[in-house]
Amino acid sequence: MAAIQPPKAQYQQVAALLRERIHDGTYTADQPLPSEPQLSAELGVSRQTINRAMNLLRSEGLVRVRRGFGTFIRGVPQVTRDAKKRYAARNQGTGAGDVEIKALGLTPRTEYVEIGRVPAPAAVATVLSIETGAPVLVRRRHLFANDEPTQLADSYIPWDIAEGTELLNRNVGRGGSYTRLAELGHGPVRFTEEVTVRTATDDEASLLELDGGQPVIDITHIAWDAADRPVEVALHxxxxxxxRLRYDWDDPTADEYPTVDGEV
Amino acid sequence: MAAIQPPKAQYQQVAALLRERIHDGTYTADQPLPSEPQLSAELGVSRQTINRAMNLLRSEGLVRVRRGFGTFIRGVPQVTRDAKKRYAARNQGTGAGDVEIKALGLTPRTEYVEIGRVPAPAAVATVLSIETGAPVLVRRRHLFANDEPTQLADSYIPWDIAEGTELLNRNVGRGGSYTRLAELGHGPVRFTEEVTVRTATDDEASLLELDGGQPVIDITHIAWDAADRPVEVALHxxxxxxxRLRYDWDDPTADEYPTVDGEV
DNA sequence: CAGTGGTCTAGACCACCAC
DNA sequence: TGGTGGTCTAGACCACTGC
Known part of the structure; x- marks a missing residue:
């Protein structure tokens, strides 16, 4: 084994060593990693240093700690979310949130946490162009793959559109909620998404079983109807x-190339 | 949701306090934060605990350490990158990488690190559907806003397309590189982007002046010509x-809503 | 109960920076 | 040279887990 020498911090070297052992199969997913005292003895560094290395691996999502029990390898593959296809897939009779999971042979599960009328939070109100506190329908879901949490998804629809419709049911019926919106004269024809990366809040970390400081992807998805009104916003x-997020689009200006100076 | 929470770790409480003081203006950007020994004395916790709190703020990108000097607030606002508009903007005579920065009133700067013929790295070769090691043109840039690094961008073009063209110059001429590709019969008509979030490598952390463990956004941008050949891949x-990444698209299936059961 | 990881402290050494 | 943050250690206490 490579010696632990101080050109780099020891905890980084330990982390690199553990990463290697995870990749080459020295450690397997069915067993906990050696305990911190054990690694401390084996590598001749303090337990604190081992712990710091573990924290690195945790922030990378490589391992997961079960307190009082041990540290385990996380074996979840990366899921690709194709922004266009996932909405097209509503016609395949599958909940859009499940498409990507099934594609990997995993078992998706959706837990409905809340469906009902609530006052619009400020961020939602801004997006929907309504007053803060104005009534909206919220559909709050937690999504899992093989019982591991993969996503929190809250979707909001203005109450004047949703009131008294099937959108209030857990199962919104044939074709999904966008089909219901279409029947109500608000069929989405355009979508926008804004993506940011930030550290998880405490609530999110707890619900997603993340360690503090792990980054989350925050997607604000907006559906616009033909009158250019925002009719649904979903926060993921x-x-x-x-x-892994995938987007694709055609060049809107492919015809009009040469004009002025510039670089790409 | 706000159930009874266990008392938080001290370093998290310290981090929360410092966050608050940064937001309410107790600490300002022109002065370093109080030193760790000072905060340790003020708050009655060990220096280690202060240091851990600082590491949290660093991983959030809220502060930045200048070693041997002090810890400073990072004052960089968030930049929005609109996938479609940035390419359309090539016709405004601006390097596409600069559009977003100028929109915020910041001063962009592009540093060309390498322009030349290299063997295709494996990841690039796969995307371009060529052999690993086959020659490609690489254009490697570092982008800054107000002299703070904001992005690494490496773009690759198959050598059989780029050879002997203006694409080898630092300034590729009127309309940017996509205009040159169009003149060569490979004008991009379609783009795909794949977005992932991961921890920075050591090199990236150093070039982007990040702290270890800070997450980066990794974008693989591919330009396709009318023959559906990938003619350029850019790694950001x-x-x-x-x-903040923004995407928008029209619903390709808006006409064909109702079909089978499903939810969104 | 014993073993696990989470956290905290006191003390120490170091590399780096400004003066 | 003195102050800054980066790191490491030994020892300790705690909450949580499974047996």
Whole structure:
């Protein structure tokens, strides 16, 4: 084994060593990693240094700690989320949130946490162009793959659109909620998404079973109807290491290339 | 949701306190934060605990350490990168990488690190559908806003397309490189982007002046010509906290809503 | 109960920076 | 040279887990 020498910090060297052992199969997913005191003795560094190395691996999403029990390898593959295809897939009779999970042979599960009328939070109100506190329908879901949490998804629809419709049911019926919106004269024809990366809040970390400081992907998805009114906003929060987002589009200006100076 | 929470770790409480003081203006950007020994004395916790709190703030991108000097607030606002508009902007005579920065009133700067013929790295070769090691043109840039690094961008073009063209120059001429590609019969008509979040490598952390463990956004941008050949791939690496990505698209299936059961 | 990881402290040495 | 943050150690206490 490579010696632990101080050109780099020891905890970084320990982390590198553990990463290697995880990749080459020295440690397997069915067993906990050696305990911190054990590694401390084996590598001749203090337990604090081992602990710091573990924290690195945790922030990378490589391992997961079960307190009082041990540290385990996280075996979840990366899921690809294709922004266009996932909405097209509503016609395949699958909940859009499940498409990507099934594609990997994993078992998706959706837990409905809340469906009902609430006052619009400020961020949602801004997006929907309504007053803060104005009534909206919220549909709050937690999504899992093989019982591991993969995503929090809260979707909001203005109450004047949703009131008294099937959108209040757990199962919104054939074709999904966008089909219901279409029947109500608000069929989405355009979507926008804004993606940011930030550290998880305490609540999110707890719900997604993340360690503090792990980054999450925050997606604000907006559906616009033909009158250019925002009719639904969905807020997605996902573990950063778990997802790969895919977007594609045609060049709107392919015809009009040469004009002025510039570089790409 | 706000159930009874266990008392938080001291370093988290310290971090929360410092966050608050940064936001309410107790600490300002022109002065270093109080030193760790000072805070240790003031708050009655050990220096280690202060240091751990500082590491949290660093991983959030809120502060930045200048070793041997002090810890400073990072004052960089978030930059929005609109996938479609940035390419359309090539016709405004601006380097596409600069559009977003100028929009915020910051001063962009592009540093060309390498322009030349290299063997294709494996990841690039796969995307371009060529052999690993086959020659490609690489254009490697580092982008800054107000002299703070904001992005690494490496773009690759198959050598059989780029050879002997203006694409080898630092300034590729009117309309940017996509205009040159169009003149060569490979004008991009479609783009795909894949976005992942991961921890920075050592090199990236050093170039982007990040702390270890800070997340980066990794974008693989591919330009396709009318024959559906990938003619350029650009790899972008950006500090995760610094950017907001925006995508928008029209619903390709807006006409064909109702079909089978499903939820969204 | 014994073993696990989470956290905290006191003390120490070091590399780096400004003066 | 003195102050800064980066790191490491030994020892300790705690909450949580499974047996």
């Amino acid at each position: 929060v996902m573990p950063g290491n778990l997802w | 690496v950006m500090p995760g906290n610094l950017w």
